[in-house]
Amino acid sequence: MRQTLAIFLDAYRELNSRKLFWIVLAISVAVVGALAIPSHDERGIVVFGQSAEMPMLSTKAVSTVAFYKFLLQWFGINLWLAWGATILALISTAGMIPEMVSGGSIELVLSKPVSRLRLFLTKYFAGLMFVALQAAVFAVGAVLLIGLRAGVWDLRPFMAVPLIVLFFSYLFCVCALVGMLTRSTLLALLATILLWLATWAVATVENFMLDQRLRHEREVARLRSQSETMRTTLDALDRQIAELRGADRSDAAPEPGEPSEPDAGDAAAPATPAEQAAGTPNQPPPPSRRPPSRRGNRSILDAGRQLLGQIDAGGGLESLERNRAAVARQVEQLESQLGPATERAAGSTKWHRRVYVVAAVLPKTGETKQLFQRYVIDKRDIEGLLRVLMDVTGDQDAGAAESAIGNRSLWWVIGTSLAFEVVILGVASWVFVRRDF
Amino acid sequence: MTQHANSPAPARAAAPAAERFRGDWVIDVRNVDKQYTGWTGRGRVHALRGIDMRVHRGSVFGLLGPNGAGKSTLVKILMTVIRPTRCEGTFLGMPVGHKPTLRRVGYLPEHHRFPEYLTAAQVLDFFGALSDVPRAERRRRSSELLELVGLTTWAGKKVKGFSKGMRQRLGIANALMSDPDLVVLDEPTDGVDPVGRRDIRNLLVRLRDEGRTVFLNSHLLSELEMVCDRVAILVQGVVSSQGTIEELTRHSRRYEVEVAPGSEAATGEAVAASGAAARLAGGVITIETDDAARVQPVIDALRSRGVVIRAVRPVRSSLEDLFMQAVTDPNTGRALAPGAAGAARGEAGGAPRAGLMGEPEAAR
Structure with missing residues (x-):
């Protein structure tokens, strides 16, 4: 001593x-x-x-x-x-x-x-x-x-x-x-x-x-979420059109149980793999982070509600089919964007992992x-x-x-x-x- | 240091008797071998090649040798600064490399450099603490030793302002800080003026009188001759000769008879007539003997021929003569190359193959 x-x-x-x-x-x-x-x-x-x-x-x-x-x-x-x-x-x-x-x-x-x-x-x-x-x-x-x-x-x-x-x-x-x-x-x-x-x-x-990876992964999650929401809307429209056509044919009352409001978009986007890798598994993402898909989903939901309102208001089958076609185009467009976005996310993930390994051994x-x-x-x-x-x-x-x-x-x-x-x-x-x- | 050289030496610490080394041989090492190898495994240098050395307790032992002979390497091995390739034997009764033993050893390295931001007193305090000397004792010994080496007025001054000689004095004080049983001094008079050298010599003698052992490594042969009880000459990694100065010079004793000039012919006749193993050169007859009786026939022969004798004196080789003899190649008459690498390769100018204690290379 x-x-x-x-x-x-x-x-x-x-x-x-x-x-x-x-x-x-x-x-x-x-x-x-x-x-x-x-x-x-x-x-x-x-x-x-x-x-x-x-x-x-x-x-x-x-x-x-x-x-x-x-x-x-x-x-x-x-x-x-x-x-x-x-x-x-x-x-x-x-x-x-x-x-x-x-x-x-x-x-x-x-x-x-x-x-x-x-x-x-x-x-x-x-x-x-x-x-x-x-x-x-x-x-x-x-x-x-x-x-x-x-x-x-x-x-x-x-x-x-x-x-x-x-x-x-x-x-x-x-x-x-x-x-x-x-x-x-x-x-x-x-x-x-x-x-x-x-x-x-x-x-x-x-x-x-990591910033690039998170942005790309969030973009993929956003596109995926929007696509799913639009598909839900499309399904709802299909059901409404089918019901209207059935009513026209049989002049029967609609089946009980209206299609529920699409809620897939309300769910917060899951944490991206990069976020899971960046933090500890038991640590949630920062609470300040807003789910990035929510704003986009909300506008699509609003559009869905508007369409359903038109149906309820008796917008007519033709109008409904026009809207369905518009939604179908949007779904197609979103899915065409999803592929390149997924590739970008995979690329940035790959490169981030490589740099991450180097960073791991350095102070x-x-x-x-x-x-x-x-x-x-x-x-x-x-x-x-x-x-x-x-x-x-x-x-x-x-x-x-x-x-x-x-x-x-x-x-x-x-x-x-x-x-x-x-x-x-x-x-x-x-x-x-x-x-x- | 002059005015302090005769002042009382610092009192030896009141260490329990059991802690003091009581064995006969302070240093008793055999087969000390050191090979330096470069990072790549190339450039191997065989610096020490089987050194055997014994230093008796309470003596002053001198280690001589030309530059590159391995003196500092040997000292550094003993002080654990260098790890030996092989080393048997004991150092203060313990294996070489046993760190706690160094508490009982004081060391002055060659070309030592004390931290320049410390004062003289702080240097002694710091290195004393590293030697595990208690604080109170450090304070006491520090002031005593600074007085001993004549640096009392410089105690509070930073080392960076010290001259070479003052640093050397401080180094000697530092070597004595732990109240050591063995003091190892590597070139202690380096940079010291003649008065300081005399003081250091006196100090060494006093240390010996106090029962300490002093191991000296120096080029200054005349100084070693004055204070050393035993010496060893190291040449190219091998002990060339070892013993007391008396033992080493015994075989070189002779008598010289100096005659007055102008009687060369009569002198020559007298030498021839005496039948002694004598030779005449420049008016001096040299008789290779240490027996005075064998000189008498020469004197008689000279006197019978009326040759005037100016002086008759016994002569023995000096340490310097021994040293020069040891470091000179007997075949070429030139100084041996420094270092031991050449010797290891068996080149001309290699080290002597056997010494008084050192075993021949082939025998190992």
């Missing part, structure tokens, strides 16, 4: 000696301070008394607590801690392992009664202290910000500490491995940034592919930082923001992929990332233990 503490104390002294550490700390404080400046009203955001249109963050969409939490997520975490501060942290810590294993230094530590494995891992975790301290300062500032500005003392922003440390550790393990193998700070830094870019690129492509940097939103911001505020987003953009599929990704399991987000980290650290430790210095 004495040796472990000594290594941590030494790491702190090393960080303390670097101006960059204090600069980053000061910027973290400044970022939280800057986020205290804006507030929100019914229109959107208010900065220095000037109101700007931003319905997503208006008091109609989100609470004041959530307003500041969203700001912390977007600007404090996504922009500062997970980009600016991380780059500066990597610059500060990339040299820790190469310096430890450099000639003249490594002999001093390896000749001590500390096992190599313990030495390496302790040094590695000590390297994470940089971001842990930065995130801790940020979290304290976030709690103060929400407490002072929104009047709610919520300690959940401290979730930022483990999340940011996890996020950084995915990158730092590669930095440690390359630094240990090459003894070069520059190469370690370059390799880490390359991995970071790779994970970002894969995540972005995966997000895009989930973006999704890890988004966990802050999941655990710190109340669900109804997230739903409120998404609802306004859909209304503003008019895109019923807006944010579908993000929502699906946001509902992925912790095992997917942290488990697979930690598995990646364990493998990289395992290789680095094995080489460190076996290597001659």
Whole structure:
């Protein structure tokens, strides 16, 4: 324990000696301070008394607590801690392992009664202290910000500490491995940034592919639902026509039991396979998602009702047959669209699965930082923001992929990332233990 | 360090007697072998080829050798910095590589680099803690050792401002931080001025007097000669010779008789007449013996011919002579190539095939 503490104390002294550490700390404080400046009203955001249109963050969409939490997520975490501060942290810590294993230094530590494995891992975790301290300062500032500005003392922003440390550790393990193998700070830094870019690129492509897949699958579901509804209408028309013809022939009263109102379209479209794959099986799709087929179905149902009304009003057999022919053309048209749409959905599913496999083995940097939103911001505020987003953009599929990704399991987000980290650290430790210095 | 060289040494820690090493041989290793292999399996270098070495408790042991002979490799194997290909025997009574044993060892690596963001006191505190020295003892020993090496006024200064000599002094203090039974010093006088070197020599002697064992690795043969009880000469991965300086120079003892100039003919006659195994060169008669009685006939012959004798002196080879002899190829008269690879391939300039302790290659 004495040796472990000594290594941590030494790491702190090393960080303390670097101006960059204090600069980053000061910027973290400044970022939280800057986020205290804006507030929100019914229109959107208010900065220095000037109101700007931003319905997503208006008091109609989100609470004041959530307003500041969203700001912390977007600007404090996504922009500062997970980009600016991380780059500066990597610059500060990339040299820790190469310096430890450099000639003249490594002999001093390896000749001590500390096992190599313990030495390496302790040094590695000590390297994470940089971001842990930065995130801790940020979290304290976030709690103060929400407490002072929104009047709610919520300690959940401290979730930022483990999340940011996890996020950084995915990158730092590669930095440690390359630094240990090459003894070069520059190469370690370059390799880490390359991995970071790779994970970002894969995540972005995966997000895009998932968005495409969801849109295509929803399109297929919509076409299928509309087609079924129209077919139901067609069947109803056929029955009415047959009844009218029978009445004409026998002048008999209609059979009891009028055709029931077609209700297939009222049922919400089932969750698409992509949604099922994107979230955990036991997690329903985001409640904010509106069934995309409902609006289209409703217009078709209205048309059906209108037709039946015409029948009841005695529109006549000829008129009914004309309408039947029109509905039949629509069914044909919908079914002709269904084929290409299904092909598009299958294609995007295939490509998304391929990217998904690549994404599975890489650390989930973006999704890890988004966990802050999941655990710190109340669900109804997230739903409120998404609802306004859909209304503003008019895109019923807006944010579908993000929502699906946001509902992925912790095992997917942290488990697979930690598995990646364990493998990289395992290789680095094995080489460190076996290597001659 | 000058003004502190004679100051009392830091008191030895009150460690239980059972924890102190009581065996005779602090280092007793056999067949130490090290082959370096590249990533691809190519470029194999046979750095150590069956080293046998024993270092007695309470002695100062010197390890000599030209660059690339394998000295640092051997020391690093003992200090667990390098993993041996093969190694038998014990290090402070435990197998080589036993980490807890290193609590009782102080080590000054060659070209060591302390973290530059630490002060001298912090360096001692950090590495003392890594050696598992309790905090209170670290504080006490830190101030005592900094005084010993003359760095008391620099205790709070960062290492990055230190000169080479000051860093070396700090390194020596660091090696003593854990109150070790064995102190391994790799080039301890490197970069140190003559006064500092003398202080280090005095310190080494005092460490020995305190019952500690000192293992020295140095190029400065004259310094080693002054302080070492035993030495080993390592050449191309093999121990060329090993023993006390007395033992190693016994066979090279001789007497030299210096005569006045202008009597060369008479001197030559006297040497021939004496019947001694002597040779004359440049007015100096060299008699290959360490027995003074065998010199007397030469003196008698010289005096009977009226030759003026200016001096009669016993001479023995210096450590440097021994060293040069060991590292010179007897066939070519040129220095042996550094490293052991050539020797492993049996090329000209290879290492001696047998030493006092080292077994011949073929025998292994």
